[in-house]
Amino acid sequence: MEGASPPPRRRVVMEGQVNPGRVVKMEVTDVRSAPARALAEALREAAIAIGAPDDFSPQVERPADPTHGDFASNAALVLSGRLGRPPRELAAELAEHLDLASTGVSDLAIAGPGFLNFSLSEDVLWAGLRSALESGADWGRSSAAEPLRYNVEFVSANPTGPLHVAHGRGAAIGDATAALLEWTGHEVKREFYVNDAGRQIELLGESIETRWLQARGVDLEMPQGGYQGEYIRDIAEELAGELGDARLEALERPERLNLLRARATDILRAGQARDLDAFGVHMDHWFDESSLFATGGVDGLLDRLTESGRAYRDDGAVWLRTTDLGDEKDRVLVKSDGSHTYFVSDIAYHLDKAERGFQRAIDVWGADHHGHVPRMQAALTALGLGEDFLEVLLIQLVTVMRGGEEVRMSKRAGQFVSLRDLFAETGPDVARYFFLMRRAEVPMAFDLDLALDTSDANPVYKVQYAHARMCSVFRRGEVDPECLAPTDADLAALGPGTERMVLTTVLRFPERVRAAARARAPYQICNYLEELAGAVNAWYHEGNLDASRRLLAEGPSRPGRLALARAVQLTLGSGLKLLGISAPERLEREGE
RNA sequence: GCGCCCGUAGCUCAAUUGGAUAGAGCAUCUGGCUUCGGACCAGAAGGCUGGGGGUUCGAGUCCCUCCGGGCGUACCA
Secondary structure, eight states, X not given: OTTTOOSOOEEOOOOSOOOGGGOOSOOOSXXXXXXXXXXXXXXXXXXXXXXXXXXXXXXXXXXXXXXXXXXXXXXXXXXXXHHTSOHHHHHHHXXXXXXXXXXXXXXXXXXXXXXXXXXXXXXXXXXHHHHHHHHGGGTTOOOOSSOOEEEEEOOOOOTTSOOBHHHHHHHHHHHHHHHHHXXXXXXXXXXXXXXXXXXXXXXXXXXXXXXXXXXXXXXXXXXXTOOOOHXXXXXXXXXXXXXXXXXXXXXXXXXXXXXXHHHHHHHHHHHHHHHHHHTTOOOSEEEEHHHHHHTXXXXXXXXXXXXXXXXXXXXXXXXXXXXXXTOSSOEEEEOTTSOBOHHHHHHHHHHHHHHTTOSEEXXXXXXXXXTHHHHHHHHHHHTTOOTTSEEEEEEOOEEEEETTEEOOOBTTTBSSOBHHHHHHHHOHHHHHHHHHSSOTTSOEEEEHHHHTOOSTTSHHHHHHHHHHHHHHHHHHHTOOGGGOOOOHHHHHTSOSSHHHHHHHHHHTHHHHXXXXXXXXXXXXXXXHHHHHHHHHHHXXXXXXXXXXXXXXXOSTTHHHHHHHHXXXXXXXHHHHHHHTOOOOSOOOOTTO
């Protein structure tokens, strides 16, 4: 940001530092990029020249405040402790000894308590922009130093009812986390674990049967813990119609329950699959818990645990010695009635993931399951999986708010708001974005009033509008955005103010994707897109004050501006795609 | 009781993982603008980062402690 920044700045003369003609797919603003690495090495040499120990390796960081430049180093601050001298004095000496030739950095300044701030030369920025344009739809993707095979398991709702809003949050975060890993060079499969065994499923069958009998005049109570939702009656009637009352009545009770349970499960999971599909989430694999029993996975696991002395029988149940692993009490694997707990299936399931060749498993769970995490970790490490094999993302609750009040009831579903009802109102784009824009570990209030607002007070539209504006510019100017080939002279005509801000923001996209992937934090992409959209809107509206600065205005800056607009379009489009949200080329105005 | 998560502007949230004067968006106030899509722009105001202590060049961030909120603490999942 030349001109705007108050700190004194020493101009450093540079010669032949870059070779702009041959740079392809180059990133320049990342702290791992070639300019940053060269800068770190130059800093090290300068530090040693002024008396730093040989093992001193200075860090190059990105300043939080963009007006501080493209890179910063705290070398003088760190050295001050080791050399016992004031940091600003050391910073000045470092600057004297620093050889910036061949680093791609053209300016440095000493600021604050002793930071060294650096600005990239324009040649390097132009090369970065050109590389973004050449990357096209791949802009934002990068390769991994160590590519891994990930299994991301999410939603995994019991097939006992429709998906509700909390599942939606898990679906959006799981799907976007998977995408982040893909975009950073990993191999990813999305998986849904179907708890189609165990007590909850039995209860489902009993609940259906109860509703069926009640509708035929039998005076009967719902079983303890039975499913109360209205959808149970609907399914009971659907099955009665399909199978026939007479046939159901003729069956022995266990057979009848089996039949009702199996058919109801099919209907409910098909409904879940349909909802996820409409929500834009596509699973690679639906894994049935029951298959673990069919293939003997659970029995094999129990044998292994018993032989190794980790499991034992007591009180008619089989227990796992989790106290050896730091748990406060041992946990039951097989109940005294012979049925299995979900704990044992879960262990077998995760071993199965490892056996299928996955190197990492990321599970997205509701935060109310957090107590289960240490036990699972302990059990898996005890069975020989690495401590970093399983990673659990805990998703906090969602409350839907309308007019300042919590929305509780849904006509059909019972005590919760169904995911389908929610995005029937907001559309899947808005619902997904809202679920993604908050950190997973914070309980979120889903503000329906804001979600239904189509102005750019609504962050989804703010980002989508900025994208649509760029598309609109190309349409109006009859410019093919894919055929832009700006020269250095074109780009040098870009202004130092807002345009430089937009440019450096765009160039940081790939590293922001990597940071979000490392943190398993899709919300960081939302923050980034809103930041970029804000900068873009400010840039765009400069044309309202000064017609010569419109994107399409004729003149020497036009090719550079259009190239920048193309990079913005690519970045916003890619970012939205990464989050699973559409990037419309035009948005209808209200009332049109 | 114990464990996990959270506490930042009036509200909803950031702060690039220990950096510089803690930033955005709503809402409020002031002043602009016949439009490449005005669904706009510029500016102002707003803070003891829940309280206290510690670690170091430097803490919203790490450690200890207290306060407040949520969740968990099953032979449920």
